[in-house]
Structures are given as C-alpha cells and as structure tokens.
Amino acid sequence: MSESMVEIRSVTKTYERGKQKVEVLHGLSLEIPKGDFVALMGPSGSGKTTLLNLIGGLDQPTSGEISVGGKRIDELSSGQLANWRAHNVGFVFQFYNLMPVLTAEANVELPLLLTRLPAAQRKKNVAVALQVVGLADRARHKPRELSGGQEQRVAIARALVSDPQLLVCDEPTGDLDRKTADEILGLLQVLNREHGKTIVMVTHDPKAAEFARRTLHLEKGQLLEQGALHATQGQPARDALELR
C-alpha cells in the first residue's frame, strides 16, 4: 500500500457563519494509500465531515493542498471539480439520498447519464452494480418500497456504477439497526478487499470502525493519531469492478 490515493498537506478550512469565522481544520496533513479502508472518528464538530467533503471534492480548502489519485483537486474550478467527481469518487450518505421518483435501477443509472455510454451498456452496468450489492431482484422498486438497508445498498450501487477507485461514506450505517449496519459494512469490506476500492468512512460507531483497516481520530480539527491496522484486515485485492 505504498502508492497514495489521498494526500493532504497543511489543509485549513474556515467557514463563515454570519460575521464569525470558524476554523474547522487546522493545518491538517494526511496520507491514505490506495486500497486502504479508513474510518474517521471523532466527536461532533471535530471536522470529520469537513475532511470527508474535501477528500470527495465537495468543498475546497481555505489553504493547503489536496491530491486524490495524483490529481491536485484543490486547484480545480467548480465545473472541473464536478467532472472530476463524476469519474473518480463514489458517495454514500447516512440518509441514502436516493431520488424518490426514480426506481432503484434508475437511481443507480443517474451517474452514468454523465458518460457517453450507450443505453444498453448503461443498463448492463446498472445490472452488475445491483448484483454486487445483492439487489438485482429489486431493480424496479422505488426507494419507498425498500427497507433502509436495501436503500443503502442501492446508494452503494450508485456510488459504484461508474467504477470509481475512491468511495467516501458519511455515516453509512448511522440510520440502520446493528444487523443491517453489519451487512452494509461487510459489503464495504468486500468492495475494499475484493475489488480494491479505497474507502474513507466517517462514523461515530466504534463497531463500524472495526470493519475498516485503520481508524483515524480527529479532535478540534486536528488528527490525533494515525491509527494502527486492525487485526482482522489483510491485504486488499486490486481487481477493479469490470463496469466500464
């Protein structure tokens, strides 16, 4: 795991809340190797989600450098960043954030509308992604017809379908019961180990963090420690999902 997927150098992030300026991250540096599965933990307001947003290219740092897959994303314009996200990152949210008016397969297909893939190929990729998350039989269901765990699986399929190397997950099990949460985390683990996806996951749940290779602790916008490898983790497989 010597090659870096994410390199963060001296990043600060300041928000303006009315007339007040709040510095959330203070000169943070971090390196995440390719194929890693990192859990970001810390108390509320510690800057976990802010860091995740910066890694996923949803926000720009106030200062410092961020490289993902060797690309300096802190230098990209808003339009370039959108294009970069479409091809390089998959997102999984706590509340799934599926489009309620679309079926599971249409939700998964959404990111592919940004590609030039023909409809037949898109359909094929969607079917593969739904199969990977074990929801092939629920393709025609709308989100309201699915359980929370199933919705999160659809969200994971949506994150996977354009075959990004990096998945960022913000509390992916925060809205699920223990059993379902473990299933989802197991799925993420498979994606990391079997398909070589690099995963950065924010969580409050120490049990969820155990599914990651290592845990990083943030407090008051600073990294406390580079967490050690969890005992259960081995080397990840590097076979990418053959979706393209």
Add this chain to the structure above:
Amino acid sequence: MTKTGFVVANLFRKKTRTILTILSVIMAFLLFGLLQSLNSIFSSGADFIGATRLITQARVSFTTALPLSVVPKLESVPGVARVAYSQWFGGVWQENTQVFTFAVDPTRYHDVYPEWVMPEEQWKAFANTRTAMIAGKLVADKYGWKVGQKIPLSSNIYPQKNGSKSWAFDLVGIYDGSDESWKKQTNAVFINHDYFDEANQFGKGRANFFIVKLGTGADAAAVSKTIDAMFENSPDETKTQTEKDFNLSFVKQIGDIGLIVRWILFAVFFTLLLVVGNTMAQSVRERVPELAVLKTLGFSDGSVLGFVLSEAIALCLVGGVIGLALATLLGAMVEKGTGGQFQLNVNGLIWAIGIAAILIMSMAVGLLPALRARRLKIVDALAGR
C-alpha cells in the same frame, strides 16, 4: 432512463399539484386563444377591405341621416368615381332574430361593391322590383331562404305608413363574396331603398351612410378632406373616413375591445405567473438535498439549472399547447355553430404569440428557482443549511 425521463419523473413527483397547475395553464391559454381571436375580429376584421372606398356620414352620428341631395355634390368632388347610399332598416326575422338589413340603391350599390357576386339577372331583378330583397349566402343558408320566396321581416325602427311594423319582401337574389374573406361577410340583407323610402312612416329621401368609390389614383385623405370641407358650416356637416376606419370606429362604439382583452389577459397571466411560479419554487425548495446529490454525483451547476428550467418549460408547454388546441377547437365549433357569422379563428399568428407567451412564462416562473438550484452549495444543502 434519459435526462428527459428524469425531468418528467420530477414533474410528476406530486401528481395532484402538477395536474392542477397544468389545468390552470390550460385554462389561461384557452382564454388567451379565444380572447385573442375575439380581439382580432374587432381590430383586424376589416383587413380584407381595400382603400378604394370612403364612408361619409353625418358629423354628429351615423344615426342622423343625411339627405340624398348630397349624392350629386359628392360625385362632383374630383377623385370620386361613384356614390352609393345605405339606410339601416333594423330587420327582425320571425320571433326575435336580428337580421342585418340595409335599404340601398341597387344599381349604385352594385357599381360600388363589385365584391358582391350574383348573377346579372338577379341584380336586374333587384333594381326593377320595388319589393325586392337580396340576401347574403350565409344568411340564406342559415334560414333556408330560396330565391322566389316571400320573406316577412319586421322593423323595430321603421313602421309602414299604415302603422304596421311587418314588411314583406321578395327574395330575388342570393349574393356571395368574390373571395374567401368576402364570402365570410355575406351575413347582410339588402332591400330596395326606393320602396323603403316610399313606404316608411318617417323621414323621406335620407340615408345613414354614403359610400364613395374612389377613381383610379385618387388620394383618399385629400378626397375625405375636400368632402368634409364642402359641407362645413352647413346643416348637414359630414365626417368622411376610409371604409376600414369606419368599420373599426363602428366596433369601438362597443368599447375598446383590444384594451379590455389586454387587461383580462394581463390579470389571467399575472395570476398564472403566481400559481406556476409558486409551484416551481415549492418544488425546488422541497428537494434541495436531492439537487445537492445531483451535484455531488457530478452534474454541473448548469445541468442542474437546466433540469429545473426544463421542468418549468415542460409544465407551461404542455398546458399552453393543450389550451391553445382547445381554443382552436372551440373557435371552430363556435364558427360552425353560428354558420360562420362569428369567426373565432385561432390562427397561426395567435399560435405564434401563444408559443412566445409560453416560453416567456416558462422563463419567468422557472428562472429564479433554477438559479437558486444552480447556486446551491453542496455542503450547505446536504447539511440542511
């Protein structure tokens, strides 16, 4: 799935709201189509009339008749080729059906209006029969009149000398128009002025309108001015205008239809703007997180703006086109139902204005919510800020 499919799916996320909004757009454009066609009847219904004729009437009002002695004076004006005259009779058919009836000098009228087409022997019969009547094809078809029939009409203005308001005329001809525009105007009836003049209880030797046919190359404005100057300070002061202006001013007696129509449409569209604008704003407000997710997935700010704007355009376009189509259908039904006398024709121009209105309205109601969606910051929207 396609991007269009995504727009349509979003449009029907709240079916009842969308259907009600589309219904309000349909109603607005139905009203727009019908009122515009009504307006065009009044404002440009005289477009088919050329500038070869002037109408001279009493300066005070056309209800005040002028003596027939003005005819030779009018014909003496340079540029005037021929003069006909016409008197409003106020004919009523059967119970209470108004028939546009005018008493005219047949020969003069035939000379001045070559647009009315009828076999020459019928024109002769009209000129030579005192009790003759000729009817426009539309009227004759509507009431099933045939040449040779005796047509009883009563007049709500002119009783006969014996006091009776009932008159009887011999239908000697049915005239048609020389082209499509004139064919649509064949909704009047003409009777012989000589007979009317002798038999009626009131004024003699007078007429309401004098139709002045201009000679080749005559200047309509100059001739009008000369005629009115000729009768200035006389007991029979005149007002002369082109036939087209006369028709328009006649219509304006009812009121400025164009202005009324514009105000009604302004009120309708202003209300519609609020209704559809509110629908669009609410629709965007409700799915701020979804729009943020679209951006997260890599859809650009412009794409998100495009999605919202497309929804507004689709909403207005579907409602607008259905509304205009219904107006076209209803207009045709009204025209057919009135035997062509009331031509609510939703023509190409009205459609073009309608489509332009649809696009302008789409922008007006969609642009602000679309810009809001475009400006959304992903991080804030996902955090519910």
